[in-house]
Amino acid sequence: MISRTWTRFRGALDYYAAMYAVFVVGILVPVAMITLSLTGLSGAATALLGIVCAAVLFVLFVPSVPVEWRDVMRSKPIVVRVLWSVAILAVVLVLARLTQFILDADNVDSSLSAEDDFLVKKSHLTGYISGALVAEDDPANLYNRHRYESPQADSVLPSVLPQDRDAYLYPPPFLLLPRLLLVFSHDFGTLRALYYSLYVAIVLIGMLGIARWVGGKQGGVLAALTPVVWLSLPTLATLQIGNIHVLILYVGGAGAMVLFHLRRNVFGGAALAFAIIAKVSPAILLVYLLVQRRWRPAVWTAAFGGIYSLATLLIFGREPWRHFLSDGTWQKLASGEFHEFVLVERANQLVNYSPYGLPYKTNIMGWDIGDPTGPARLVTNIYTLLLVILVAVTAVRIHRRLRAGAEGARFRAENLAIWLAVLTLASFRAPFGPWVYIAVGAVWMFAVYAGLMRGSKRNITLLTVAWLVVAVYNENVYFTLVAQTIIYVACFAVAWRASGGTEAEETPGVDASKPEPVGAA
Template sequence: MNHAQPDPPTRSLERHAFVALVACLLAPVLAHGLWRPLVHIFGPSGDAATITVAALAISGVLVVANYFAPARSPLLSFAVGALAALAASLGLSLGAPGLLTLLLVAASLALVIQRIPARLPSALDGLAKRHKLLTALYVLLALPAVASTARLSIFMGDGTQVHHQVIPGIDFLETHSCLTAYVRADTLSRAGAPNLYDTQWWHGSEGLPPLAAGVVNPYHPFALDYYAYPPPFLLGMLPLAAFEGDFAAQRALWFGLNALFLAAALWIVARWIGGPNAHRVLLLAPLFLGSMPVLVTLQVGNFQIAVVMLAVLAMVAFDRDRPALGGALLAFAILAKISPGILGIVLLAQRRWRAAAWTAGFGLLYFALSLLLIGTDPTISFLTYALPRISSGETFAFMDDRDFSILTNMAPFGLPFKLQLMGLDVGDPWVVGRRLGHVYSAVLVILAVIAVRRQGDRRSQALTWMALLVLASLQSPFAPGYTAIGLLWAINLLSVEVQRFRGGVGLVLLWLALTLPTPGTSISVYLAHSLMQASLTMGAAIWLVVRATRSPA
């Protein structure tokens, strides 16, 4: 008597639905990380919107084909995707750049679609039947995430398509790109410019004189941003150097690299955490990737997301007894943006001498490489010119303009400027801001040393790392909203603890309070909203660190 055999776990609807979501999120990211650089090599052909639609179509073909006729190897899946890529390229006249882009997208997605299902936790199987209402809500959140990511990819492929940016209608986001500063600093360093931090090189950026008449902005339509990072950060610009002079290609490649690194980090950390309800972290990862704060940060090209991911992955590597990898990741994060050094203090407080030694060793290696490849002048200039101006706040002189720019500052240093804008007499806000910054830094170090004396499970440790990274980034005199990325990631991890409806509602409200833009245009409303978000960011991060001291060892 023949009995029907049940589908293996990898055939469950939930697994394939999750893979489909991941594929639809990654397809436009992959496509626009490749297309513009290939256009640079082969010449213009096709357009950004068509590339995005074609990439999504290929992801759909691969997902459907793998569900109804699962292939035994990625090569068979790639063959299906390659046929779809060829048909799309010929039918839409995408030329060589489009064809190569879609073939690489098909190859990458074929590998993802083949490998991910078997690696998903068994808790996902049957989840949709057990929680129909939550499944419907998840779908309602996933669809906008895919749509927003696809729209943004068009803007990243074509900077003139401003109506496809994450929040259309905001002029600042239309023209702001942190990557302009990184590329400009890399160009100046390789040209041997004396003191690349000198404001003479940065006219046209916020708070500095405009470009002289007749001087062309090479980053048009984006305005130049000011560079204030340590010189070793420029080692990360090596992949973009081949496309010097083509900012559109550099911007698209940077977007693709950062988004893919984020996706890989979310996957690695979610699988590393383990424990009951850990599948929630994995389920929320795609929604986090496609959320407005993350997409805005990817749009402006700021390195903050990569810094947080590097630092957390480093600590995961240390936990997995891979100190060399952890040291390499953490050392670069520290030398690139300084604030992840708080995790170096964590290692020392926990007496993890081996991990600390590997971090110090790679730090020396990166420092030596920067001296060799970039020269000694940028390092001297950073230590003697840039760092004092950053610490004192002089680099961010625009904070005293009494306009809306100060309202984006989440740092304690900016509090007296906000109070001054409210009409309160705080004396000299620069003096008060520096004092607040010094006290805050001292308290942060003490808090970190106390918190790490007790180590809970993996998730508790990750929550502490993320919270400390957020608090450390707030030491900068000017800390925009993207510094809260680590806290938003921590909210995903907190979902594991939700047992009742009100707990889930509380996390959703916290997320919304941290991420929703200011309602209205009144200065008083902006001030109240800015103070609320800054206080909530700091308060929630401190709470996560303090509660670590109460967790079981």
């Protein structure tokens, strides 16, 4: 078996397969070393096992790189290939540096930005873990944000210093995830390292698995641009602060739709249901499924939603549910009342890319409209109506094409572009939709659309400029308005264009591949 594996490796080894392997190995091996260090191994033993793990993973991954992924890069100009290689090496180096900050929160020099207090002190995991413990010890105050800021919190909850403690602002069933993490440890530093490791590994495998499912030239372009997606600031910032957004929405939501496409309805329902109970906004995909009369995926999603809810009731009792439902917490979260304390700060008003935040930015520009709450809710309601219409229309158009026999890599990529677009738009339906992590959906959508559009200089330039504006941030109110407008317009336009079918511009023989299993990557 070893001889056969080595033979396959030597036969498949070329520059492009090796660089893909460097990307995967460079991200997963530090994650494996974090996990090994948590077992109590010495530094020398962890380093030795890390080297062995890197060598084995490199040998195993190279033969699994699809031919289409290599051909896409092989056909590009030398400048593009050099930039692609630089992007891969940059991602590996940045994440290796970030790993040091994850293991030691006092090592701020390894943070993405040592001068940015938000990135250094913010950790959403503090809210997840604290919420699970409050739900067990003091469930009546689960949604009382002052409970997490009180002096008594440190006597009950694990210390999260030097980072700030977050409040829990999620539906009760999401408590199942931090409760599962607490089985391994109650030390926050250990939990932070474990959570980061699982997060990075699942997101990487999920993204490459979805690219492999797309297949053909479109899947090759998406795979080639995956390092660029990881190099974008929204992705890196999300990994550092630990918000569950990328994992739940873009791997859980999009991954669930892929599983439904492969008729793995049970697993797809489990994934989509958990995405919904965590972030709520992925429920927009239920509208998509129901419009297409795909009853089985919808039923399995509802069934797992019931299972998660029942498990929450059994583990944490009735109090979390009572306060979330009967006390109107869910209404306060949806209406923006729960986020008023956040939106009073100018910095938060600027970073908020939600339509709800537009009236606040109007005041910043000097157009005094008084209390922005009323206009903010009106704008959000109009935005929500337009989103639902978009989802319904695109679902109908895709369903008609599917019944007409549409298939292939291009059709799969078009479906993925729609799912990412509507998930991104639905995420901004929340009253507070920070650029920091929600913009990553648009970045990934651009990567998908790059494989669908015609490769003219004009199209490439427009896509690159749009990507750059979305992937960076500037504390200028006009810049933020331009950036969020690009996200809204691009998501609506891509979803509409993809649902009707994009123009084929294929290299003969490249797009003929069949979809491969999602887990094959």
